[in-house]
Amino acid sequence: MKINLDFLKKNVENVTEDIEAYKAIAKKNYFDNENSSEIMRKAEFLTAFAREMPIVLTDGEPIIGSMRFSRKFLNLNKGHITVDYRMLLREGIAGVKERISHLKTPDGAAFSVALDAFSEFIARLADAAEGKGLTEPAKNCRELLSAPPKSFHSALQLVWLVHLFLHAEGSASGVSFGRFDLYMYPFYKRDVELEILAAEDAEKLIGAFFLKCCEADESQNLTVGGDSENELSFLILKVCGELAVKQPSVSVRVGKATSQSFFSAAVKALTVGTGNPCFFNDRVIIPALKRIGIEDVDAENYGIVGCYEANPEGCCFGTTSSAGFFYLHDVLTEFLGRVREESYADFSTFLVAFKSFFKKKYNGEILAYLRSDRWEHRVMGECPSPFESLCIGSCLESGVCAEHGGAKYTLAGINILGIGTLTDSLYVIKKLVFELKEYSLSYLVENMSENFSDEALYLKCRNMRGKFGTDDPETNQLVRELSLFISELLDAERLHDGVVSNGGLFVFLHDVDSESYPATPDGRRRGERISYGIAPSDIALGKTLTSVLSSSSNIANDRFANGCPMQIRLSRTELSADNAELILASLIKGYFARGGFHIQINIADTEELIEAKKNPDLHDDLIVRISGYSDHFTRLREDIQDALIERI
């Protein structure tokens, strides 16, 4: 089958699909369906989707099934899983059906309805494709109904259909492919050995697959590398660099088995400047997973979910952000609001009091919530999803859906934001109040609550040297202490039913959503952005790229498996053609040697971004990575554009 990627690329956005039809099906069969149980009405909604959803096909596409309906989130499932594709590809639809038939659980009945809906959808898709002359894809679909895939092409088709149906079920976000090069390789190898697939054809198929991913408006992570590196991993990186599209978000695992040539290929793809791929450090992530009780073999088999979250693949219900958000700047301002009187002899006494307040607040809010029926109801009860569950191998074994605890691992993701802003704030208090004694604590707090009416105080706080990000030993030590304290707090209490809390140091885009965040002691005025991930605050002075990376590696990256994002930007003019790859590779390697968890690098000049913001029509092809996923710069919200322009 001849594949014209240019044509398909143009058609990704030209074809419109009736999102309204999808919503109408959801309304009638899910929202207005009051007769069935929660899990069953979702299965019934999928049956209606399979029968009624208009089929959209593009001429000449080798992989069929349109996902363009999935642009508005219904949030009917949690998303944020890696599918057990190894199992699905091995057993095929018929194999899974056979396994479900032995299940005697109530959820099992819903699994069965959902899987039948999946088959029905594929059959209908095959008919339509045949009618449109898409003979080979139609044939692939038909064969998938009765047997596991044999060829690379047909395996890709099955992966795509599963992905599509997961979106149909819930229109959620963060549905991730996991270790694509690992589970697709046997099919690639077979076809190459049979001489029915040339490398360039495989490349085009992967390209077509990437373009299918561009139909959805969300972060679909695809992991390559680690100990599964093979020829296919290289092809994926090549497509990632050459096709330069926004989806999927390609994540490269760097570990013991990573070859120099593979690492170089990944860096080469990065120099294209789409922020893709980003890099994950096995040496830090695997221990981080083991620490929360993931078995060795599962920890080693992690894939990236959504933006940065490491989950054991295919057996985990990760609920990235189910425990809600914990804002560190909030904890501090609330604490400061209560301590007007000068009752601390020195900074260390002050810090002890702050930590004890912190602990109370955490236990009273996050932990209490995680242990409550409310959490149980919201996460585990509200949206049991039959199709999502049958994509997780361990749910098929238990016969219990993921939301009812059927997966081997259920993690309660806790998102913690603003460690840079917190560190700087405590550092400023230490210096100005306790060491230099230039201001009393109550004056600082009062003036801060007036959004820094005292200009001199404001500038002293804001421009203080040695803040987090400058590789200053004092703030390095402070941030380490804080990160260890937080991780121990998360560890201290186990939750019910084998659920394990899993901390991550970020909240998706909430650094930018800062309008209501009050001023902080680091000289940050109300409404300004707070620090993102484990990167320093934008307003900290005296940073360089290397000092930022060195500083952030002092945070206990190996204790936050739910993500420690590090996002930096390099100027294209600074990087010359002959040093770009060396510099990028050296930054990543150096950072990982120091214990970094993740790094993503945008390559763009400040001037280039400002110009693109001014004249969006001329710069529609500029793709950047923000908060873990890539998108066209010109289509981002203005405040997000500004964050990218101003950040290091």
Place this chain on the structure above:
Amino acid sequence: MASGTIFNIQKFSINDGPGIRTTVFMKGCPLSCIWCHNPESKRKAPEIMYDKSKCKMCGRCFEACKKNAHSVNCDLHIIDRSLCIECGECVKECVFGALEITGKTMCAEDVIKEVMRDKVFYDTSGGGMTLSGGEPMMQFDFAFELLTLAKAERLHTCMETCGFAPSEQYMKIAPLVDIFLFDYKETDSNLHREFTGVQNEVIIENLKLLDSIGAKTILRCPIIPTCNDRDEHFEGIARIASELKNLLEINIEPYHPLGKGKCELLGRDYRLSDLGFPSDETVSGWIDKIQSKTPIIVKKA
């Protein structure tokens, strides 16, 4: 332990030698190039820099100054630099950041300690430490000690130099320097004096001497429109290159006018008033001309 005056320790330098480097900028220079882009490096002693745009005329500095060097005349904040003893008291009081002191005394060990913070990135990139300025050779003992300590830490070292220092000092320091980033500013000796204040014979002699003992060099050639963007000079660059056995490459440094603003901060006159950034086409034109005359790689620094 030698100490010296530096005005910046710049981490993540990626255009001052191979890999990721930290550049130590040392104060003091024997030349006075009319296009100088680091005028704060000229004098060896620390200096006060005053940024008018940040000044709120709050008067805190007047009170802090023991020498009465700050005054106001017709709403203008004047610094009498003949009275200033660079004590830095006014800088401490200036919360607006309008006053800064450039240059501080540090001992070699502390500088190296700071440089070593980025060791992991030198290891991954083949980078290291670069001494720049100013002219590092102006503080010879300090430079020698910095390089000795760097070598003890097995760091790759570069030194940027204008070439105007005693030959025996170059002979002494050469074993500690992996690559010299050696300035070559003007072929015609009289013009060289006009542009930089000194003739170029000593410089060329030092360059050839270093080459003769096997020291690796990269030629760094500032090209300034209306001064040295002449064919004769381009030929001169190619000629000197052909006489060197250990030359790695030729770097063209196109003029940039950033020194102008700094001169204002330092209360000095800037002598090249009307030049802007040369266009990309102009710069690649220069590079092509030089490249056509020499087999050594010519590129923009």
